[in-house]
Amino acid sequence: MTQTYPSGRMYAAGPRRLALRAQFNVLSALLFREAGMRHGQNFTLGYLASGVEPLVIVATIGLLFSALSRTPPYGSSLMLFIGTGVFPIYLFIHTSLRLRQPLNAVAQRQRFPIERPFDHILVHAVLHLLSSALVAVLFFGSLYLFFGVNAAIPSDPVTAVVSLLVVLMLGIATGICNSVIARIIPAWDLLWPAIARASLHFSGPYFVAAYLPPDSRWYFALNPVIHGVNWFRHAFYPFYPNQLTDHSYILAFTAVLLFFGVLLEAGTRRYLEEKD
Amino acid sequence: MIRLDNVSFAYQRGRNELDRVSIELPSHRRMAILGGQETGKTTLIGLLAGVIDPTGGRIERLAHLSFPAGYNRAFRLANTVRQNVIFAARVYDADPGEVVDFICGILDLNDWIDRPMRDLPVQTRRSVAYALTYALPFDTYLFDNIIGPGDPATRDLWRVLYEARTATAGAVLATRQPRVAETYCDCALVLRRDAHPVFFENLREATALFEAEAAADQRANAVGHDQPAVDTPTFDEGSVGNQALAKVAD
Structure with a gap:
């Protein structure tokens, strides 16, 4: 069906063929606006600011271990070992925290109708990936350049990138679920940051999961983030013990959670609109 | 259609x-x-x-189809008027420079354009929202009850803009x-x-x-x-x- 409008523009079968272009416009405009904002306030480098947190955690754990004069649990550099654990974990934590915002009720009303919630989710996810990647590159790069840790350059860069993408997807899926849960049970907004940050210690930033006692090891293996951490460490340590690394587990967990999250979002949309 | x-x-x-x-x-x-x-x-x-x-x-x-005329919920109050207008222009596939010029041309905004949205008087904020609606290219403009804020100084302006836009585009006006x-x-x-x-x-x-x-x-x-x-x-x-x-x- 072709229709001519007085403005001279013509559409074949409606404006749908312009949909891709409209999508691109929305995403690019959002990317540049959200990059400079945090909680609706202007804050240049707002996303990079969240990169400070993993650095602080790496520094404190590193200091503590040095003070206790422990040897690194694996490899020769303590900072590298802790860094390879904390960065993927924080990618997960921050993504699962920040992705609650695009779907919250107030934010949804403060948009042009052309911006859909999943545009915001995509943009926030990309910004998180970029900022965490930048901070991680700075951290590992400076370990290599200034501290002479040769292993800080991953021997298998593809594995490093793939594992981080999987962890990011896990964070996105968790974030979508959280956003819906937080609208049903508002206290979840207070509980989840605490749970997420506490889970840091169960995801293996300062121990090798495969060296845990065999009877408690399998409880740790239920945490999908620990598999992501192990996956990421394989990029740096070619002979990292892999008894507790199950790629299919974290992939399946992510897929199920993502499916469940999208389903939950679509299924409760009406209910939540009526509730608010 | x-x-x-x-x-x-x-x-x-x-x-x-x-x-x-x-x-x-x-x-x-x-x-x-x-x-x-x-x-x-x-x-x-x-x-x-x-x-x-x-x-x-x-x-x-x-x-x-446009957003309802005068839609101002999407404005970020911490951003300047110019940033908000540029964002809307980008999202709706218009030339940001042109849109800013259009709005500055019809409203007397010169000292407000680079101030944060939250500093603007409410009346001016509404005017900006309506001017933005008319500035963006749509096939159909949607109006809920009013075609412009009823500020005596700009009363004729909105009528002129409405006529100009609807000469080449459609409009839906609820009343x-x-x-x-x-x-x-x-x-x-x-x-x-x-x-x-x-x-x-x-x-x-x-x-x-x-x-x-x-x-x-x-x-x-x-x-x-x-x-x-x-x-x-x-x-x-x-x-x-x-x-x-x-x-x-x-």
């Missing part, structure tokens, strides 16, 4: 504002949506714009005042409570149905609540159309 296919909408479960509406509406003409109170005019505008999603059914838009519809529109959709909406090519027939409906409503109210019927307000000829410039308190 805008196709509504079995569209329902309810703010509360079991109380439908719109109930399974199937109708085809022109998108390249100046159409009024005539309806009394609580017949779903604003709801329909919101649904067409995509601000709210239908509870059931689907809306097929074969044209670029409950037949005079406004006659001044600004060529055809009309009449919304009725508990009945299907009817589209009229001819505005006079639409007005006739709307007034008959309103009179019947009043009679029913008068009988039901045992109150004297309220006189229909009279307008003086000189200010025809001014009702579209100031929000009428319901």
